[in-house]
Amino acid sequence: MKYSELVTPKNVVSAATGAGAIFLVAKTIMAVIKCPPYNPRPLTLVTRLSQAHHSKIMMDSGELRGLLASLSLRLDDYSKNMVLHGITRCVYLLDTEASACTYEDIKLVASFLDDPDVGIKIQTLHALKAFTGIWKFRIKIQEFIPKVLETITSIWDNDVHVAGLRLLNGLALPDHTHALLKKRMPGLMEILQMGNNLTQVQVLKYLSMLAQKEDLLFDIMNCQVYPEFLNLFQPSQPGNLLSELLVFVERLCEGRLTPHYQSVHWQYNESSLHEVLFGDDSRLADCLLSLIIHPEEGVQIQACRVILKLQLNEEGEIARIRHSDPIFSSFFSDSFIESTC
Structure with a gap:
């Protein structure tokens, strides 16, 4: 048989396939010889705890x-x-x-x-x-x-x-603990003002929950606070503290909008939390404006929410006075008529 007869396309393909297979087998054997002995990596502490x-x-x-x-x-x-x-x-x-x-x-x-x-x-x-x-x-x-x-x-x-x-x-929070909480409220407010950051965050979470109880709202807002209480709103404070603080103030604003709160003319002490946050001489609005440009978006959003609630509080207060004070209501109506004439 001539050489030209052996070199056909079919024979070339078969030879190449066989050579390729031999090459792969040889490569695999060499890789096994060169590979270091199997040494399993030690389990991490988390993995061991999970297995245990x-x-x-x-x-x-x-x-x-x-x-x-x-x-x-x-x-x-x-x-x-x-x-x-x-x-x-x-x-x-x-x-x-x-x-x-x-x-x-x-x-x-x-x-x-x-x-x-x-x-x-x-x-x-x-x-x-x-x-x-x-x-x-x-x-x-x-x-x-x-x-x-x-x-x-x-x-x-x-x-x-x-x-x-x-x-x-x-x-x-069971209802029967409310009477005790009223007595312990000044202590909780002291922790808020004098504790470290971690403590302040935890007590604010708790106070935010208490602020949603109608019969505790007055006792929270009538707590005595230090004159520098609004320093807690400084933009330099940690973001997690500011976020919880703003949530707490928002809860207080929501409480002031409830029919129960607006049906009573509450009398607060001069140095109370209410006067510091919502009194005529409060600087809370300035503090909130400074937090609108805070680096953390969550703080910005929460500050805007409080500003909105404060606006609703003001409108609610005007409406409450109009309904409860005939003289003011008459004056408000006359002023409105004059302004539209």
Whole structure:
């Protein structure tokens, strides 16, 4: 057979395909020879915690039950701290075991709010906060709201304030606590003015919730504040603080627009929050104008919302006076007629 007869298109394609396959096999073998031995990367801490969490969900470890059984007033302060910290960790990580706890377990943990050591009070507040993540305990923990309020308003410690307020912000507010809140309102206002940034943000969230309760609105606005209260509105303040502060003022404005508020002629003290924010000599409008150009868009938007609510408050106040004061109403009508003539 001649060479020209062997070199046909079909034979060339077959040869190229075979050569290509041999080349790929050889390349694969060489890559395996040169490749370093398999050495799995160590798992990250987050991955290990996640795996441990899921494995413990499938099997009750008994860790949380053991910690609760060991919690006792007879322990030294260090041991109390460690056990309460362990309980908090287990409640967050071991859903099944935490859900199996009882009301008696919650009462046992809450009893350490009476401990004289501030650090133990803080750990107790953290543990109760963890238990609020379990739906069936939220209403039960409301029972301890009076004790938590007493704790955060009678101890001047930023960590106590933050831990207590985070707990309170995660709970609904029963009506029977309103009388106590009226007594504790000056303490909450003191925390707002003198606390650090984290504490101020938490207390503003709480006050914003309270401002939506009609029977608490007057007590909030009649709280005495320092003359420099409006310094909280300075553009140099952190954006998260300004946002929460403006939400709080917006809630107060909304409260002033309610029929209940407008049906009563309220008398506020000269140095009250109401006079500082809404009085004739208030500089709140100037503060709000400076926040309209704040670098953070959320602060700008919230400042505009408050300005709008203030305008509605002014219109509502004029309407209220017209209906309640015949002389003013007559004067307003005469002025309107003259202006249209």
